Amino acid sequence: MVLRPVRLMRQERSWPRKQALMPPTHTLGPQTKPTHQSRFPCNQSATLGFRKFSTRNNDLSHFDENGASVTLRFTLKNVGRAPALYVWPHIRSILQGVDSHIAVRGELCQTLARFPQPRHGFTIVPDQSHSIDLPIVIGRDQIVKSVEYWKVPLLLPIIVGIVDYHGPRQLRVTTLHGLVFGTFSDDTPAIENFIGPDVLARFERVLGGRKIEIIGRFVEVLPNNWKLYAENAPDSYHASLLHLFFATFKRNRLSQGGGPVVSPNGGCSVSETLAPTETDDKSYAGMRSVDEDYNLKDMRLMDVVDEHPDRIRHQIVTVFPNLVLQKTQNAMAIRFFTPKAVDRTHLEWIYFGYADDTPEMRKRRLRHLNLGGPAGFVSMEDGCVGGFVERGIATAEAESAIVGMGGGGIESQATRATEAAVRGFWSLWRRMTGL
Amino acid sequence: MSVLLRVAELNAAYAATIDTDRLESWPDFFLEDCLYKITSADNHKRGHSAGVVYADSRAMLQDRVTALRTANIYERQSYRHIVGLPVIGENGAMASRPKRLSWLRASCATDAPICSPLAFISTGFAVKPAACASSSVWWSATAVISIRC
Numbered sequence: 249m250v251l252r253p254v255r256l257m258r259q260e261r262s263w264p265r266k267q268a269l270m271p272p273t274h275t276l277g278p279q280t281k282p283t284h285q286s287r288f289p290c291n292q293s294a295t296l297g298f299r300k301f302s303t304r305n306n307d308l309s310h311f312d313e314n315g316a317s318v319t320l321r322f323t324l325k326n327v328g329r330a331p332a333l334y335v336w337p338h339i340r341s342i343l344q345g346v347d348s349h350i351a352v353r354g355e356l357c358q359t360l361a362r363f364p365q366p367r368h369g370f371t372i373v374p375d376q377s378h379s380i381d382l383p384i385v386i387g388r389d390q391i392v393k394s395v396e397y398w399k400v401p402l403l404l405p406i407i408v409g410i411v412d413y414h415g416p417r418q419l420r421v422t423t424l425h426g427l428v429f430g431t432f433s434d435d436t437p438a439i440e441n442f443i444g445p446d447v448l449a450r451f452e453r454v455l456g457g458r459k460i461e462i463i464g465r466f467v468e469v470l471p472n473n474w475k476l477y478a479e480n481a482p483d484s485y486h487a488s489l490l491h492l493f494f495a496t497f498k499r500n501r502l503s504q505g506g507g508p509v510v511s512p513n514g515g516c517s518v519s520e521t522l523a524p525t526e527t528d529d530k531s532y533a534g535m536r537s538v539d540e541d542y543n544l545k546d547m548r549l550m551d552v553v554d555e556h557p558d559r560i561r562h563q564i565v566t567v568f569p570n571l572v573l574q575k576t577q578n579a580m581a582i583r584f585f586t587p588k589a590v591d592r593t594h595l596e597w598i599y600f601g602y603a604d605d606t607p608e609m610r611k612r613r614l615r616h617l618n619l620g621g622p623a624g625f626v627s628m629e630d631g632c633v634g635g636f637v638e639r640g641i642a643t644a645e646a647e648s649a650i651v652g653m654g655g656g657g658i659e660s661q662a663t664r665a666t667e668a669a670v671r672g673f674w675s676l677w678r679r680m681t682g683l
Numbered sequence: 684m685s686v687l688l689r690v691a692e693l694n695a696a697y698a699a700t701i702d703t704d705r706l707e708s709w710p711d712f713f714l715e716d717c718l719y720k721i722t723s724a725d726n727h728k729r730g731h732s733a734g735v736v737y738a739d740s741r742a743m744l745q746d747r748v749t750a751l752r753t754a755n756i757y758e759r760q761s762y763r764h765i766v767g768l769p770v771i772g773e774n775g776a777m778a779s780r781p782k783r784l785s786w787l788r789a790s791c792a793t794d795a796p797i798c799s800p801l802a803f804i805s806t807g808f809a810v811k812p813a814a815c816a817s818s819s820v821w822w823s824a825t826a827v828i829s830i831r832c
Contacts, residue, residue, distance in 0.1 A: 463731050466735055492754045493750055493754045496750075542754075545742035545746050546745075548740075548743075599731075599733040611739070614739075617733050617737060618736065618743075623735045625750055625754070625755065628755050632756065
């Protein structure tokens with residue numbers, strides 16, 4: 249008898265069209281990856297990073313006609329992992345006349361002191377400042393030829409265009425309170441419309457009219473698919489259960505006021521928690537996480553100063569697909585995450601304060617930031633729980649799960665015991681991918 | 684005992700406390716009024732003041748250990764300590780810090796994420812104060828603790 253390898257039948261993949269159902273786990277797997285990548289980035293605005301608050305303009309600093317080469321100096325806006333090169337159209341024409349595939353490799357610029365491009369005759373020399381200047385050296389003959397060919401006047405700046413490092417595709421960029429959003433699609437709505445007025449108001453609460461100052465940047469590697477983090481962030485329900493730090497100090501419970509605000513498209517949300525009305529919370533009695541003997545030795549971690557005319561102590565704003573704006577007590581942070589592999593995600597934390605902080609307030613923010621970040625008392629669990637989920641669902645590829653807490657809709661609610669924002673994320677993701 | 688040996692002994696004792704999981708004794712290496720910050724070489728270079736862990740009192744370090752033991756959930760961790768031979772400077776020699784940091788970056792340049800609740804790495808750099816009562820004073824006043832992420 250000859251043993252033959254058995255060919256496994258491909259499992260039927262389906263996803264019932266109910267909002268309260270999480271997708272089957274195969275949507276996290278590699279099988280659907282090509283679909284995501286071909287459909288997703290084209291019609292979506294992704295967060296790129298903070299605009300550099302700088303007075304330095306994109307300028308043509310010197311233009312040496314006498315030398316054998318011409319140095320064009322641009323400012324490379326540091327927008328996350330995909331730095332964009334702002335150039336004038338006529339300069340772009342010249343560059344494209346020299347070579348139509350000018351590629352500015354942002355990550356290389358940051359790591360290499362010099363990045364020569366001998367074939368194209370220009371050199372990228374990043375400096376050490378936050379924004380990167382790119383002196384591009386082009387042979388004078390090439391410039392002259394290009395000008396003759398393209399018939400463009402050299403010294404007439406018109407508008408600012410962008411060459412990104414993917415090549416000639418245009419990245420449409422807009423800013424909102426200093427945050428940079430970008431998209432490759434002409435169909436993406438304006439960012440204000442995409443976010444919706446209710447969520448936009450929460451942006452303005454923290455960022456509106458304030459000059460911010462970055463006080464720290466850290467990258468955390470998550471051992472899970474990006475969508476597991478994307479649904480963790482807007483989930484208003486898990487904090488009191490997973491993050492035992494607050495529960496241990498009887499500081500945060502679901503009966504405390506607050507609830508999610510969800511944008512009309514479902515993809516953007518705000519989760520808020522109001523300040524407790526009593527100092528010692530009795531409702532934790534009997535919960536496993538409560539230890540009566542456990543008290544903070546340094547209570548300055550909880551020393552909150554209300555900076556806004558409301559009682560909101562924790563505010564998590566999420567913008568589909570990859571942005572989180574956080575204000576926890578007096579700590580403020582931007583998070584954005586980038587898929588690096590099917591089961592690997594980079595989560596970037598950008599801590600910030602206001603430029604006009606008093607030294608006392610800045611110290612307070614630094615202390616409160618212990619609650620967030622890769623080693624945060626509260627956010628630490630979010631870094632590992634996605635990996636727990638990946639391991640847990642490994643054997644249930646074709647199964648679905650129910651996220652039915654707080655009904656089946658994606659509307660704003662007045663309680664934190666709801667999964668409305670999680671359903672909102674999945675419903676928008678589903679509409680975009682067509683799965 | 685020479686200053687060099689005393690600082691080296693202090694560094695060794697500090698690392699041994701962590702290696703043997705006597706974390707409750709770890710805050711005793713610091714003064715009541717101290718600064719313990721875990722940051723990256725990149726943040727240090729840019730002058731960013733925040734840390735992955737930021738504690739400006741011994742009590743905050745004790746809270747870290749208590750949270751690690753009782754409240755937080757995390758993947759199982761194992762620690763690796765890197766302790767260099769101390770360089771003893773004179774008063775005002777703090778300008779040497781960046782050099783020590785770049786040395787540290789070269790020593791542990793890795794893409795490993797900071798996912799541990801506590802990370803303990805000492806560059807082994809100390810400045811000799813004008814009047815030093817005990818070795819723990821030096822530590823709390825001058826420890827440069829940093830890892831690169």
